[in-house]
Amino acid sequence: MRTNLLKLFVFTIFIFSLSNSVISAEMPPDKDEFVVVLDAGHGGKDPGNMGNGFKEKDIALSIILKIGKELEKYEGVKVVYTRKTDVFVELFERGRIANEANADLFVSVHCNSHNSQASGTETFVLGLNRNDTNFEVAKKENSVIYLEENYEVTYEGYDPNSPESFIGLTIMQEEYLDQSILLADLVQKEFTNDLKRKNRGVKQMRLIVLHQTYMPSVLVETGFLTNNQEGPYLNSKRGQDDMARAITEAIVQYSKTINLNLLETIAKDHPADERVVPVSNSSEIYKDVTFKVQLAAGSKKIDTKPYNFKGLKNIDRTKEGGLYKYYYGETSDYLKIQQLHQEAIKKGYPTSYIVAFKNDHKITVNDALKSKLK
Numbered sequence: 489m490r491t492n493l494l495k496l497f498v499f500t501i502f503i504f505s506l507s508n509s510v511i512s513a514e515m516p517p518d519k520d521e522f523v524v525v526l527d528a529g530h531g532g533k534d535p536g537n538m539g540n541g542f543k544e545k546d547i548a549l550s551i552i553l554k555i556g557k558e559l560e561k562y563e564g565v566k567v568v569y570t571r572k573t574d575v576f577v578e579l580f581e582r583g584r585i586a587n588e589a590n591a592d593l594f595v596s597v598h599c600n601s602h603n604s605q606a607s608g609t610e611t612f613v614l615g616l617n618r619n620d621t622n623f624e625v626a627k628k629e630n631s632v633i634y635l636e637e638n639y640e641v642t643y644e645g646y647d648p649n650s651p652e653s654f655i656g657l658t659i660m661q662e663e664y665l666d667q668s669i670l671l672a673d674l675v676q677k678e679f680t681n682d683l684k685r686k687n688r689g690v691k692q693m694r695l696i697v698l699h700q701t702y703m704p705s706v707l708v709e710t711g712f713l714t715n716n717q718e719g720p721y722l723n724s725k726r727g728q729d730d731m732a733r734a735i736t737e738a739i740v741q742y743s744k745t746i747n748l749n750l751l752e753t754i755a756k757d758h759p760a761d762e763r764v765v766p767v768s769n770s771s772e773i774y775k776d777v778t779f780k781v782q783l784a785a786g787s788k789k790i791d792t793k794p795y796n797f798k799g800l801k802n803i804d805r806t807k808e809g810g811l812y813k814y815y816y817g818e819t820s821d822y823l824k825i826q827q828l829h830q831e832a833i834k835k836g837y838p839t840s841y842i843v844a845f846k847n848d849h850k851i852t853v854n855d856a857l858k859s860k861l862k
Contacts, residue, residue: 528552529598532576537601539713554732594705608686611672667704678734779825780815
Protein backbone atom coordinates (compact mmCIF):
# COMPACT_ATOMS: atom_id res chain seq x y z
CA MET A 489 0.00 0.00 0.00
CA ARG A 490 2.81 2.41 0.94
CA THR A 491 4.58 1.62 -2.34
CA ASN A 492 1.44 2.43 -4.35
CA LEU A 493 0.90 5.69 -2.48
CA LEU A 494 4.54 6.66 -3.02
CA LYS A 495 4.24 5.97 -6.75
CA LEU A 496 1.06 8.07 -6.88
CA PHE A 497 2.75 10.93 -5.03
CA VAL A 498 5.80 10.84 -7.33
CA PHE A 499 3.57 10.77 -10.40
CA THR A 500 1.51 13.72 -9.13
CA ILE A 501 4.66 15.77 -8.58
CA PHE A 502 5.87 14.77 -12.05
CA ILE A 503 2.64 15.92 -13.68
CA PHE A 504 2.71 19.19 -11.72
CA SER A 505 6.29 19.96 -12.70
CA LEU A 506 5.67 18.89 -16.29
CA SER A 507 2.69 21.22 -16.59
CA ASN A 508 4.62 24.09 -15.01
CA SER A 509 7.47 23.60 -17.46
CA VAL A 510 5.01 23.86 -20.32
CA ILE A 511 3.14 26.95 -19.17
CA SER A 512 6.29 28.79 -18.11
CA ALA A 513 7.29 29.08 -21.78
CA GLU A 514 7.43 32.61 -23.10
CA MET A 515 3.86 33.86 -23.41
CA PRO A 516 2.45 37.36 -23.63
CA PRO A 517 1.02 38.50 -20.25
CA ASP A 518 -1.91 40.19 -21.94
CA LYS A 519 -3.59 40.07 -25.32
CA ASP A 520 -6.43 41.58 -27.31
CA GLU A 521 -7.59 38.41 -29.05
CA PHE A 522 -9.57 35.35 -28.11
CA VAL A 523 -7.52 32.23 -28.89
CA VAL A 524 -9.36 28.97 -29.54
CA VAL A 525 -7.42 25.74 -30.02
CA LEU A 526 -9.36 23.19 -32.07
CA ASP A 527 -8.36 19.56 -31.71
CA ALA A 528 -9.52 16.87 -34.13
CA GLY A 529 -9.34 13.59 -32.24
CA HIS A 530 -7.10 10.75 -33.42
CA GLY A 531 -5.42 10.93 -36.88
CA GLY A 532 -2.76 9.20 -38.95
CA LYS A 533 -1.99 5.71 -37.65
CA ASP A 534 -4.76 6.15 -35.05
CA PRO A 535 -8.11 5.95 -36.90
CA GLY A 536 -10.23 6.18 -33.76
CA ASN A 537 -13.34 4.04 -33.77
CA MET A 538 -14.52 2.48 -37.04
CA GLY A 539 -18.20 2.01 -36.26
CA ASN A 540 -20.23 0.97 -39.32
CA GLY A 541 -17.05 1.28 -41.38
CA PHE A 542 -16.77 5.05 -40.86
CA LYS A 543 -13.52 6.65 -39.69
CA GLU A 544 -13.70 8.77 -36.56
CA LYS A 545 -10.45 10.57 -37.41
CA ASP A 546 -11.84 11.85 -40.74
CA ILE A 547 -15.19 12.97 -39.34
CA ALA A 548 -13.58 14.74 -36.39
CA LEU A 549 -11.17 16.59 -38.69
CA SER A 550 -13.96 17.67 -41.04
CA ILE A 551 -16.00 19.10 -38.15
CA ILE A 552 -12.98 20.89 -36.67
CA LEU A 553 -12.05 22.51 -39.98
CA LYS A 554 -15.63 23.73 -40.43
CA ILE A 555 -15.67 25.21 -36.91
CA GLY A 556 -12.38 26.96 -37.55
CA LYS A 557 -13.55 28.38 -40.87
CA GLU A 558 -16.56 29.99 -39.17
CA LEU A 559 -14.65 31.31 -36.15
CA GLU A 560 -11.98 32.86 -38.37
CA LYS A 561 -14.66 35.16 -39.83
CA TYR A 562 -14.88 37.02 -36.53
CA GLU A 563 -12.62 39.91 -35.73
CA GLY A 564 -10.70 39.32 -32.50
CA VAL A 565 -10.60 35.52 -32.84
CA LYS A 566 -7.44 33.52 -33.43
CA VAL A 567 -7.86 29.85 -34.30
CA VAL A 568 -5.08 27.33 -33.71
CA TYR A 569 -5.34 23.71 -34.88
CA THR A 570 -3.59 20.70 -33.36
CA ARG A 571 -3.86 19.12 -36.81
CA LYS A 572 -5.30 20.18 -40.15
CA THR A 573 -4.47 17.00 -42.05
CA ASP A 574 -4.54 13.24 -41.46
CA VAL A 575 -1.50 13.03 -39.19
CA PHE A 576 -0.86 11.41 -35.82
CA VAL A 577 -0.43 13.91 -32.98
CA GLU A 578 0.54 12.74 -29.49
CA LEU A 579 -1.73 13.72 -26.63
CA PHE A 580 1.08 15.59 -24.91
CA GLU A 581 1.79 17.52 -28.13
CA ARG A 582 -1.85 18.60 -28.41
CA GLY A 583 -1.63 20.12 -24.95
CA ARG A 584 1.71 21.75 -25.71
CA ILE A 585 0.24 23.44 -28.80
CA ALA A 586 -2.61 24.87 -26.73
CA ASN A 587 -0.38 26.03 -23.89
CA GLU A 588 2.17 27.69 -26.17
CA ALA A 589 -0.66 29.48 -27.99
CA ASN A 590 -1.71 30.95 -24.63
CA ALA A 591 -5.18 29.74 -25.55
CA ASP A 592 -8.41 30.86 -23.92
CA LEU A 593 -10.17 27.66 -24.87
CA PHE A 594 -9.42 24.08 -25.95
CA VAL A 595 -12.08 22.09 -27.82
CA SER A 596 -11.49 18.47 -28.81
CA VAL A 597 -13.97 16.74 -31.15
CA HIS A 598 -14.57 12.98 -31.27
CA CYS A 599 -17.18 10.38 -32.24
CA ASN A 600 -18.43 7.73 -29.84
CA SER A 601 -18.87 3.96 -30.17
CA HIS A 602 -20.62 1.21 -28.25
CA ASN A 603 -21.51 -2.45 -28.63
CA SER A 604 -25.21 -1.54 -28.67
CA GLN A 605 -27.37 0.98 -30.57
CA ALA A 606 -26.57 3.71 -28.05
CA SER A 607 -27.04 7.22 -29.42
CA GLY A 608 -26.75 10.87 -28.46
CA THR A 609 -24.18 13.56 -27.73
CA GLU A 610 -22.19 14.14 -24.56
CA THR A 611 -19.49 16.61 -23.61
CA PHE A 612 -16.74 15.89 -21.10
CA VAL A 613 -14.64 17.97 -18.74
CA LEU A 614 -11.72 16.69 -16.70
CA GLY A 615 -12.75 14.98 -13.49
CA LEU A 616 -12.78 11.93 -11.26
CA ASN A 617 -16.28 10.66 -11.89
CA ARG A 618 -16.37 7.03 -10.72
CA ASN A 619 -19.10 5.99 -13.14
CA ASP A 620 -17.98 2.69 -14.71
CA THR A 621 -19.30 3.64 -18.16
CA ASN A 622 -17.38 6.92 -18.17
CA PHE A 623 -14.22 5.11 -17.10
CA GLU A 624 -14.54 2.70 -20.01
CA VAL A 625 -14.81 5.66 -22.41
CA ALA A 626 -11.76 7.22 -20.75
CA LYS A 627 -9.71 4.04 -21.13
CA LYS A 628 -10.59 3.96 -24.84
CA GLU A 629 -9.65 7.60 -25.44
CA ASN A 630 -6.49 7.44 -23.29
CA SER A 631 -5.22 4.18 -24.77
CA VAL A 632 -3.86 6.14 -27.73
CA ILE A 633 -0.72 6.75 -25.64
CA TYR A 634 0.32 3.18 -26.51
CA LEU A 635 0.78 4.36 -30.11
CA GLU A 636 3.21 7.08 -29.03
CA GLU A 637 6.95 6.55 -29.00
CA ASN A 638 8.51 6.59 -25.51
CA TYR A 639 5.10 6.84 -23.86
CA GLU A 640 6.58 5.16 -20.77
CA VAL A 641 8.82 8.21 -20.30
CA THR A 642 6.33 10.90 -21.30
CA TYR A 643 3.57 9.54 -19.06
CA GLU A 644 5.78 7.87 -16.45
CA GLY A 645 3.71 5.95 -13.94
CA TYR A 646 0.40 6.44 -15.73
CA ASP A 647 -1.76 3.42 -16.50
CA PRO A 648 -4.98 4.12 -18.50
CA ASN A 649 -6.53 1.01 -16.95
CA SER A 650 -6.01 2.23 -13.37
CA PRO A 651 -8.43 4.75 -11.79
CA GLU A 652 -5.89 5.48 -9.03
CA SER A 653 -3.20 6.64 -11.43
CA PHE A 654 -5.44 9.43 -12.69
CA ILE A 655 -5.88 11.29 -9.41
CA GLY A 656 -2.86 13.50 -10.00
CA LEU A 657 -4.13 14.56 -13.42
CA THR A 658 -6.82 16.92 -12.08
CA ILE A 659 -4.60 19.28 -10.08
CA MET A 660 -3.82 21.86 -12.75
CA GLN A 661 -7.33 21.95 -14.26
CA GLU A 662 -9.38 22.52 -11.10
CA GLU A 663 -9.44 26.30 -11.31
CA TYR A 664 -10.87 26.11 -14.83
CA LEU A 665 -13.59 23.60 -14.06
CA ASP A 666 -16.41 26.16 -13.84
CA GLN A 667 -15.55 27.59 -17.24
CA SER A 668 -15.16 24.14 -18.79
CA ILE A 669 -18.58 23.12 -17.49
CA LEU A 670 -20.09 26.36 -18.78
CA LEU A 671 -18.86 25.69 -22.32
CA ALA A 672 -19.81 22.01 -22.14
CA ASP A 673 -23.34 22.96 -21.09
CA LEU A 674 -23.63 25.46 -23.95
CA VAL A 675 -22.49 22.80 -26.43
CA GLN A 676 -25.06 20.32 -25.18
CA LYS A 677 -27.84 22.91 -25.28
CA GLU A 678 -27.03 23.70 -28.90
CA PHE A 679 -27.08 20.00 -29.80
CA THR A 680 -30.36 19.44 -27.98
CA ASN A 681 -32.30 22.62 -28.71
CA ASP A 682 -31.09 23.36 -32.24
CA LEU A 683 -30.28 19.93 -33.67
CA LYS A 684 -32.74 17.90 -31.56
CA ARG A 685 -30.07 15.34 -30.75
CA LYS A 686 -30.41 13.07 -27.72
CA ASN A 687 -28.74 14.75 -24.74
CA ARG A 688 -26.47 12.42 -22.74
CA GLY A 689 -25.32 15.36 -20.63
CA VAL A 690 -22.17 17.04 -19.36
CA LYS A 691 -19.86 14.58 -17.61
CA GLN A 692 -16.53 14.43 -15.85
CA MET A 693 -14.01 11.93 -17.14
CA ARG A 694 -10.35 10.95 -16.74
CA LEU A 695 -8.92 12.24 -20.03
CA ILE A 696 -5.21 12.84 -20.57
CA VAL A 697 -5.73 15.27 -23.45
CA LEU A 698 -7.79 17.58 -21.21
CA HIS A 699 -5.27 17.36 -18.40
CA GLN A 700 -2.42 18.50 -20.64
CA THR A 701 -4.10 21.85 -21.34
CA TYR A 702 -3.87 24.73 -18.90
CA MET A 703 -7.11 26.50 -19.80
CA PRO A 704 -10.86 25.72 -19.93
CA SER A 705 -11.11 22.53 -21.99
CA VAL A 706 -13.81 20.17 -23.23
CA LEU A 707 -14.00 16.98 -25.24
CA VAL A 708 -17.13 16.69 -27.39
CA GLU A 709 -18.51 13.30 -28.38
CA THR A 710 -20.70 14.23 -31.35
CA GLY A 711 -22.57 10.91 -31.51
CA PHE A 712 -22.16 7.18 -32.03
CA LEU A 713 -20.74 5.89 -35.30
CA THR A 714 -21.94 2.44 -34.24
CA ASN A 715 -25.57 3.57 -34.29
CA ASN A 716 -27.26 2.68 -37.58
CA GLN A 717 -28.89 6.12 -37.93
CA GLU A 718 -26.38 8.34 -36.16
CA GLY A 719 -23.31 6.88 -37.88
CA PRO A 720 -24.40 7.74 -41.45
CA TYR A 721 -25.60 11.16 -40.25
CA LEU A 722 -22.20 12.00 -38.75
CA ASN A 723 -20.47 10.71 -41.88
CA SER A 724 -22.56 13.01 -44.08
CA LYS A 725 -21.86 16.62 -45.07
CA ARG A 726 -25.13 17.70 -43.47
CA GLY A 727 -24.31 16.03 -40.16
CA GLN A 728 -20.83 17.52 -40.04
CA ASP A 729 -22.17 20.97 -40.97
CA ASP A 730 -24.78 20.71 -38.21
CA MET A 731 -22.26 19.67 -35.58
CA ALA A 732 -19.81 22.38 -36.58
CA ARG A 733 -22.50 25.07 -36.51
CA ALA A 734 -23.71 24.02 -33.05
CA ILE A 735 -20.23 23.91 -31.53
CA THR A 736 -19.33 27.25 -33.14
CA GLU A 737 -22.43 28.89 -31.68
CA ALA A 738 -21.59 27.51 -28.22
CA ILE A 739 -18.06 28.93 -28.46
CA VAL A 740 -19.47 32.31 -29.53
CA GLN A 741 -21.87 32.39 -26.59
CA TYR A 742 -19.09 31.34 -24.22
CA SER A 743 -16.77 34.05 -25.52
CA LYS A 744 -19.38 36.73 -24.93
CA THR A 745 -19.56 35.72 -21.28
CA ILE A 746 -15.88 35.11 -20.59
CA ASN A 747 -14.19 37.71 -22.72
CA LEU A 748 -16.23 40.83 -21.93
CA ASN A 749 -14.93 43.63 -24.16
CA LEU A 750 -13.53 41.41 -26.93
CA LEU A 751 -15.35 39.93 -29.91
CA GLU A 752 -17.49 42.99 -30.58
CA THR A 753 -18.25 41.64 -34.06
CA ILE A 754 -19.70 38.49 -32.58
CA ALA A 755 -21.82 40.47 -30.13
CA LYS A 756 -23.30 42.50 -33.00
CA ASP A 757 -23.94 39.49 -35.20
CA HIS A 758 -25.59 37.56 -32.38
CA PRO A 759 -27.86 40.03 -30.48
CA ALA A 760 -28.96 39.07 -26.99
CA ASP A 761 -32.44 37.71 -26.48
CA GLU A 762 -34.55 40.67 -25.33
CA ARG A 763 -37.28 38.56 -23.80
CA VAL A 764 -37.52 38.82 -20.04
CA VAL A 765 -39.40 36.29 -17.94
CA PRO A 766 -41.69 37.95 -15.37
CA VAL A 767 -40.67 37.33 -11.76
CA SER A 768 -42.85 37.62 -8.69
CA ASN A 769 -42.50 40.77 -6.55
CA SER A 770 -42.64 38.74 -3.32
CA SER A 771 -39.57 37.67 -1.33
CA GLU A 772 -37.97 34.32 -0.68
CA ILE A 773 -35.18 34.80 1.84
CA TYR A 774 -32.52 32.16 2.50
CA LYS A 775 -30.75 32.87 5.78
CA ASP A 776 -26.91 32.84 5.68
CA VAL A 777 -26.96 32.41 1.88
CA THR A 778 -25.83 35.07 -0.60
CA PHE A 779 -26.88 34.84 -4.23
CA LYS A 780 -25.05 36.61 -7.05
CA VAL A 781 -25.21 36.63 -10.85
CA GLN A 782 -21.93 35.59 -12.46
CA LEU A 783 -21.51 37.60 -15.65
CA ALA A 784 -18.05 36.58 -16.76
CA ALA A 785 -14.68 35.17 -15.81
CA GLY A 786 -11.24 35.44 -17.33
CA SER A 787 -7.55 36.00 -16.74
CA LYS A 788 -7.86 39.67 -17.68
CA LYS A 789 -8.39 42.21 -14.85
CA ILE A 790 -11.05 44.68 -15.96
CA ASP A 791 -12.28 47.84 -14.28
CA THR A 792 -15.77 47.30 -12.83
CA LYS A 793 -17.17 50.54 -14.24
CA PRO A 794 -20.63 50.33 -15.88
CA TYR A 795 -19.22 51.07 -19.36
CA ASN A 796 -17.35 47.73 -19.24
CA PHE A 797 -20.52 45.84 -18.30
CA LYS A 798 -23.15 47.14 -20.70
CA GLY A 799 -24.35 49.72 -18.19
CA LEU A 800 -24.75 47.41 -15.19
CA LYS A 801 -23.67 49.01 -11.92
CA ASN A 802 -22.26 47.66 -8.66
CA ILE A 803 -20.19 44.91 -10.25
CA ASP A 804 -18.04 42.90 -7.85
CA ARG A 805 -14.70 41.49 -9.03
CA THR A 806 -13.16 38.55 -7.18
CA LYS A 807 -10.00 36.64 -7.96
CA GLU A 808 -10.42 32.87 -7.65
CA GLY A 809 -7.34 30.86 -8.52
CA GLY A 810 -5.90 32.34 -11.70
CA LEU A 811 -9.19 33.88 -12.85
CA TYR A 812 -11.06 37.08 -12.18
CA LYS A 813 -14.80 36.54 -11.76
CA TYR A 814 -17.33 39.32 -12.20
CA TYR A 815 -20.60 39.27 -10.26
CA TYR A 816 -23.73 41.40 -10.45
CA GLY A 817 -26.03 41.76 -7.45
CA GLU A 818 -25.81 40.40 -3.92
CA THR A 819 -28.86 39.29 -2.00
CA SER A 820 -30.28 36.53 0.19
CA ASP A 821 -33.59 36.81 -1.65
CA TYR A 822 -33.80 34.16 -4.34
CA LEU A 823 -36.64 35.91 -6.17
CA LYS A 824 -34.67 39.16 -6.20
CA ILE A 825 -31.61 37.46 -7.69
CA GLN A 826 -33.85 35.99 -10.41
CA GLN A 827 -34.94 39.54 -11.26
CA LEU A 828 -31.30 40.67 -11.40
CA HIS A 829 -30.46 37.69 -13.58
CA GLN A 830 -33.16 38.68 -16.03
CA GLU A 831 -31.77 42.24 -16.06
CA ALA A 832 -28.33 40.83 -16.89
CA ILE A 833 -29.77 38.76 -19.75
CA LYS A 834 -31.62 41.79 -21.12
CA LYS A 835 -28.41 43.84 -20.99
CA GLY A 836 -26.60 41.31 -23.14
CA TYR A 837 -25.40 38.48 -20.89
CA PRO A 838 -27.49 35.50 -22.09
CA THR A 839 -25.06 32.96 -20.63
CA SER A 840 -24.86 34.54 -17.17
CA TYR A 841 -26.01 32.37 -14.30
CA ILE A 842 -26.87 32.47 -10.60
CA VAL A 843 -24.31 31.34 -8.01
CA ALA A 844 -24.63 30.93 -4.25
CA PHE A 845 -22.33 31.43 -1.27
CA LYS A 846 -22.61 30.37 2.35
CA ASN A 847 -20.12 31.66 4.92
CA ASP A 848 -18.02 33.03 2.04
CA HIS A 849 -17.75 29.58 0.44
CA LYS A 850 -19.34 28.83 -2.93
CA ILE A 851 -22.04 26.17 -2.84
CA THR A 852 -24.39 24.93 -5.51
CA VAL A 853 -27.66 26.76 -5.96
CA ASN A 854 -29.47 23.46 -5.36
CA ASP A 855 -27.75 23.09 -1.99
CA ALA A 856 -28.64 26.68 -1.15
CA LEU A 857 -32.30 26.10 -1.95
CA LYS A 858 -32.33 22.87 0.01
CA SER A 859 -30.94 24.65 3.07
CA LYS A 860 -34.28 26.31 3.67
CA LEU A 861 -35.85 22.90 4.19
CA LYS A 862 -33.44 21.90 6.96
